[in-house]
Amino acid sequence: MKRHVLVMLMMVLAVIATACASDDATTDDSSEGAAVETTDAPEDDVATEEEPAEEEATEEEAATDATEDDAAAEPTEDAPVARADADLVIWADETRVQALEPFVEQFGVDNGITVALQELEFDEIRSQFSTAAPAGEGPDIIVGAHDWLGELVTNGLVAPIDLANAGEYAEVAIDAMTYDGQLYGVPYAIENIALVRNTDLVPDAPATFEELEQIALDLQSSGDVEIGLALQADAADPYHNYPLFTAFGASVFAVNDDGTYNPDELGLDTPEGLAAAEQFGAWVESGLINPSITYDVMVDSFASGNAAFAITGPWAVSQEDPPGFRAQGVNYAVSPIPSIQGGTPEPFVGVQGLMISSFSEQGLLAQTFVQDFIGTEEVQLALFEAGGRPPALLAAFDQVADDPDVQGFGESGQNGAPLPAIPEMGSVWTAWTDAYELIYDQQGTPTENFQAAADQIRNLIAEG
Amino acid sequence: MSGFVERVAGGASPLGVLLRISVLGLVVYQAVVFTGTLVGEQAWVGLAAMWAATVALVWLFTRRGHTPLKFIVPGTLFLLVFQIYPVLYTGYVSLTNFGTGNVLDKAGAIEQLQAQATRVPTDAVRYDVAVFADPDAGEDPGVEGIGLLLTDPDEQVFFGTAEELVPLEDLPDVTLEDDRVVAVGAYERLSLVEAQAVQTALGQLRVPAEAGAIQLQSLTTAARAETTRTYDEERDVLVDTGTGVEYTPLDGNFVSDDGDVLQPGWVAVTGPGNYTRAFTSPLIRGPFLRVFAWNYGFAIGSVFLTFALGLGLALALNEPRLRSRRLYRSLLVIPYALPSFLTALVWAGLLNTEFGAVNELIGANIPWLNDPVWAKVSILLVNLWLGFPYMFLVCTGALQAIPADMLEAASVDGANAWQKFARITLPNLMITVAPLLIASFAFNFNNFNTVYLVTRGGPPIQGAQTPAGHTDILVSYVYRIAFESGRGADYGFAAAIAVLIFVMVAGISAYSFRYTRSLEEIA
Numbered sequence: 001m002k003r004h005v006l007v008m009l010m011m012v013l014a015v016i017a018t019a020c021a022s023d024d025a026t027t028d029d030s031s032e033g034a035a036v037e038t039t040d041a042p043e044d045d046v047a048t049e050e051e052p053a054e055e056e057a058t059e060e061e062a063a064t065d066a067t068e069d070d071a072a073a074e075p076t077e078d079a080p081v082a083r084a085d086a087d088l089v090i091w092a093d094e095t096r097v098q099a100l101e102p103f104v105e106q107f108g109v110d111n112g113i114t115v116a117l118q119e120l121e122f123d124e125i126r127s128q129f130s131t132a133a134p135a136g137e138g139p140d141i142i143v144g145a146h147d148w149l150g151e152l153v154t155n156g157l158v159a160p161i162d163l164a165n166a167g168e169y170a171e172v173a174i175d176a177m178t179y180d181g182q183l184y185g186v187p188y189a190i191e192n193i194a195l196v197r198n199t200d201l202v203p204d205a206p207a208t209f210e211e212l213e214q215i216a217l218d219l220q221s222s223g224d225v226e227i228g229l230a231l232q233a234d235a236a237d238p239y240h241n242y243p244l245f246t247a248f249g250a251s252v253f254a255v256n257d258d259g260t261y262n263p264d265e266l267g268l269d270t271p272e273g274l275a276a277a278e279q280f281g282a283w284v285e286s287g288l289i290n291p292s293i294t295y296d297v298m299v300d301s302f303a304s305g306n307a308a309f310a311i312t313g314p315w316a317v318s319q320e321d322p323p324g325f326r327a328q329g330v331n332y333a334v335s336p337i338p339s340i341q342g343g344t345p346e347p348f349v350g351v352q353g354l355m356i357s358s359f360s361e362q363g364l365l366a367q368t369f370v371q372d373f374i375g376t377e378e379v380q381l382a383l384f385e386a387g388g389r390p391p392a393l394l395a396a397f398d399q400v401a402d403d404p405d406v407q408g409f410g411e412s413g414q415n416g417a418p419l420p421a422i423p424e425m426g427s428v429w430t431a432w433t434d435a436y437e438l439i440y441d442q443q444g445t446p447t448e449n450f451q452a453a454a455d456q457i458r459n460l461i462a463e464g
Numbered sequence: 465m466s467g468f469v470e471r472v473a474g475g476a477s478p479l480g481v482l483l484r485i486s487v488l489g490l491v492v493y494q495a496v497v498f499t500g501t502l503v504g505e506q507a508w509v510g511l512a513a514m515w516a517a518t519v520a521l522v523w524l525f526t527r528r529g530h531t532p533l534k535f536i537v538p539g540t541l542f543l544l545v546f547q548i549y550p551v552l553y554t555g556y557v558s559l560t561n562f563g564t565g566n567v568l569d570k571a572g573a574i575e576q577l578q579a580q581a582t583r584v585p586t587d588a589v590r591y592d593v594a595v596f597a598d599p600d601a602g603e604d605p606g607v608e609g610i611g612l613l614l615t616d617p618d619e620q621v622f623f624g625t626a627e628e629l630v631p632l633e634d635l636p637d638v639t640l641e642d643d644r645v646v647a648v649g650a651y652e653r654l655s656l657v658e659a660q661a662v663q664t665a666l667g668q669l670r671v672p673a674e675a676g677a678i679q680l681q682s683l684t685t686a687a688r689a690e691t692t693r694t695y696d697e698e699r700d701v702l703v704d705t706g707t708g709v710e711y712t713p714l715d716g717n718f719v720s721d722d723g724d725v726l727q728p729g730w731v732a733v734t735g736p737g738n739y740t741r742a743f744t745s746p747l748i749r750g751p752f753l754r755v756f757a758w759n760y761g762f763a764i765g766s767v768f769l770t771f772a773l774g775l776g777l778a779l780a781l782n783e784p785r786l787r788s789r790r791l792y793r794s795l796l797v798i799p800y801a802l803p804s805f806l807t808a809l810v811w812a813g814l815l816n817t818e819f820g821a822v823n824e825l826i827g828a829n830i831p832w833l834n835d836p837v838w839a840k841v842s843i844l845l846v847n848l849w850l851g852f853p854y855m856f857l858v859c860t861g862a863l864q865a866i867p868a869d870m871l872e873a874a875s876v877d878g879a880n881a882w883q884k885f886a887r888i889t890l891p892n893l894m895i896t897v898a899p900l901l902i903a904s905f906a907f908n909f910n911n912f913n914t915v916y917l918v919t920r921g922g923p924p925i926q927g928a929q930t931p932a933g934h935t936d937i938l939v940s941y942v943y944r945i946a947f948e949s950g951r952g953a954d955y956g957f958a959a960a961i962a963v964l965i966f967v968m969v970a971g972i973s974a975y976s977f978r979y980t981r982s983l984e985e986i987a
Contacts, residue, residue: 087660110656111656111657111660112655112656112657113657113660130567130953134567134568134569134572151564151952153580153727153728154564154565154727154728154952155564155565155567155568155728155952156567156568156572156573156576156577156580156727156728157567159579160579160580160582160583162584162590162681162682162685162687162689164590164685164687180580181583182580182583235920290818291817291834292816292817292818292819294816294819297819358575358576358579362660362663363663363667364660364663364666364667364680364682364683365660365663365682365683367681367682367683368656368682368683368684371681371682371685372682372684423564423565423952426564426952429948430931430944430948431930431931434922434924434931434933435924437834437922437923437924438923438924438926440834441831441834441835441923443923443926444926444927448926448927449926452926452927452928455929456928456929456930456931459746459750459929459930460930460931463741463745463746
C-alpha cells in the first residue's frame, strides 16, 4: 500500500512537470546551470548514426532518405533540445562542432563571454530550430545549408546579415545565401557531387558517359568488381540523380533570366526531362545503375576497391567513421561526371553557412561573430579540414586550390546550378523520389512515372 | 505542528515517511520552479491549474484515510494531462493555420516583416564602431545614454548619438589616450564586453543621417539602413513605403488588395478550413480509399497473425510434457524485449533485395520491399515478429486461468482435443483476451513506427494523384502530406486528420467493447 502511494506520487511529479512544459515544448530544468563550453543535445545519444551528418546536407535527404540513420532521427521520437545557459549558443552538427570548438573558445575568451556549441544531427538542426526559436529556447546561431532559407525566411526565423566584404566570397556562395534580395547567412563551404573513380582499375577518366558505362559493365561482368558504378542514391534520391537528368537539357524548374527558379514551370515532364527518365530506365535495365546500393554500401564497396566508379560528394571522401575513401587508402581521383550523349551533367550546388536566429537576444554579438569571425581564413580552412568541402572565402579557397579533390569537385560544381531554396522545392522531393523508385523497380515506363510525378507535384504546389 | 508531522507520518515506517515527505517536497519544488516560467509566459490558466493540483495533492497526501481518493486523484491528473489535454490541443490546432509560414505570433511576424525589409543600400558607407556610454545614465543607459564613434573607410571619424551625427573634430571635449579616443564629452568608451551588456539599447539606436538612419549591424560595424515597410498600429495595416501599397491582416497574413500575401504570417484561428480541405482536397481523395483499405487489412492482419501465433505457442508451451519450457518461454520474449524502433530498422536492412541477409539465406531474389504485394507481406511479417510475444504472454496468462476441471470434465465426456479447444479453451480465453485484441487493433491501426521504418510506405503507388505508397497507412500517409511533400510542415492540416483518425478509432473501439460485453454475457 505504501509503495503504491509512492509510485503514484512520482507519477504525479512527472505529470506536473509535463503539464508545465507541454506549452512551450521544451523543458527548462535540464539546462539549468549548464554554462559549459560544449553541451551535447540529448538525441545525440542515438548511437545508430552511421552516415556522416554532412551526407544529409541537402533537403532531399531530409525528405526521402530511407536509410536507417535518417529514420532514427524520426521527429516523433525526439525530446526537444533545451537551450544551454551561455551568452551565445551555436547549433552545429558533429563535424562542425569539432572544427569550430577551438575558435569558438577563443572568441569567448576574447570577448569575456561564454559560448556553447550544442551538437545536433544536421537535419535535426532545422526541425528543432523551427520549434525552439519561437519558444525562446533556440540558439543564437545555426550552422546550416542554403536551401533551408526558403522555409526559415518564410517562417521569419532568421535575421538578415549585412556583410561589408561580400566580394571576398565566391559569388555563387553569396547568391545562394541571398533570399529575396536579402543576405541571410555567412557562407563557409560549397559542395556538390562529382565522379570518383578507382585509379587502379580505371587509370584515365572516361571522356564520355557511354565510355564510363562500357568500362563499368566490363569490369562488373569480368568479376573484377562487384559494382561498376556506385551511385549514392538510396531511396532513389533525385539529388544524386540530378546530373544524370540535367545532362539532357532538363532542369527541375525553369530558370528565370536572373537565375532564380520559376516554380510555375516544372521541368520533369518536358521532352528533355522525359528523355532523361527513359535513359535512366535503360541504365537500370542494363545493370549500370543498381537500385539496391545504399549510401553505406556505396562507401564500403568503393573504399574497399569493390567499385570502379562512385558518384558522390566530398563527405564520402573525407568521412572518418566508418572510414571513407581517403581513410581506407584506396587510390582514387575526382573529376566531373562526363558528358552524356553530348550534354553536360549539372549537379546541384549547395552552400553551407552560419545563420542568425531572429529571436536571438544577443543579435549584435551574433552578428559580430558571423561577420568578423567566420569570415577569417583560419576558420574557413579548419572547417575545410573537417568536412572536405571547398571554402567559400576566396582567400581560403586559394590556399587549398591545389588539392586534387578540391579541383575535381570544384570543376564539377562549375557546371552546376544552386539547389533551389524556394519553398515549392518541398513539394518536389517525395513525388520525384517515388518516380525514380518506380523506375528502379521497373514498374510502368519511365515516361509514365515522370509524368505522374509531375502531376503530383503540381497538385501539391497548388495546395500550398 | 506536531499534529501535522503525525498526520504526515500516519503511523508509517520512518523510511516511508521520509520518502513521502521528500516526494511531496519535490512536487512543491517543481511547482515553484515552473511558476517562474509560467509567469514569464503569462500562462495564467496553466499557473492556476498547476498550483491547484499541487495544493490538492499536498492536502490529500498529508491526510489520513481518503484511500480511494489517493488512488483516483493522481490517475485523473494523469488522464487530464496525457489524454484529454493533447486531444483538446490537437483539436485547437486543427482550427488554425499553424504550419510553415505561420509559426510566430502577430507581434513577432510584424517585427520580422519589418526587419526583412530593412536593407543596407548597396552604396551605403560601412563604419567601424566603438561604443560609448554616459556613466551618469547608470547601468542601463537606454538609447539616450549611448553614443557611437564611427570611422568610415576614408578614416574620417564621426560621433553619433540618437540626436545627431557630427564629425569628431567639431566636438570640443575629446579625450585621447595614445591616439585612441577614450571619452567624448560625458561619454566614455566601452569595451566589447561592456557594450554587450547594453546591446538592447544599441540595437534600438538610430543615428540620424542623410536619407535614413545609421544603425549597428554588429557590435563593431554600422551602416545606413532603410526600411521599406512600416506598421500602422491604429489601423492595423502594414504599409510598403516604397510602393505605397497597404497590406491588411487576413487569416494570419498581411494581404494586399491585389491578393499579394506577405510572409511570414502568424498563427491564427482560421475555422474549419482544414476539415473541409481534408474532404475536398485531391491530396486526400486521391489514393485515400486504397490507403484506408490497406489500413484495415494491416491492422486486422497484424492482430490475427500475432494472436494466432502467440496462442499456438502458448498452447504448446502449456503442455506439461514439454521439457525446458522455461527456457523456451524466455527465448520467445526476446523480440518483445528489444526496442521495436531498432528491430524494425534492422529488418529493413535484412530484407534488402540484393544485399539483405534474408534473400542470401534462402538463396532467392524476392523483392521484399520493392514489390507491392511482397512489401505488404514483409510489413505483416515484421509486425508479426514484433507483436507475437505480447500475445504469447497474454495467452499464457489467460490459459492458466481456465479451470482444469472443466477440461477434465470434457475429457470424461469424451471430447477430443479440438473440441476441447474450440468449445472450452477458446471461448474462455476470449473473455480475457478480447479487450486486449481490440486494444491491439487500435494500436496497429496507427502503427506508424513499423510502416515508416520498414518501408516508408513504399513502394509508391503508380499513377496516384499524390505521393502515396502501397504500404502507407493513414497515419504515415498523413505524415507524408503534412510534413514531407508540401512546402514544409502543415500542423493545422495534420491535426485535422489526426482528429478524424481519433474519431474513427474511438468509434471502432466503442463498438468493439460493446461487442465484447455481449461475448462475456454469453460465457
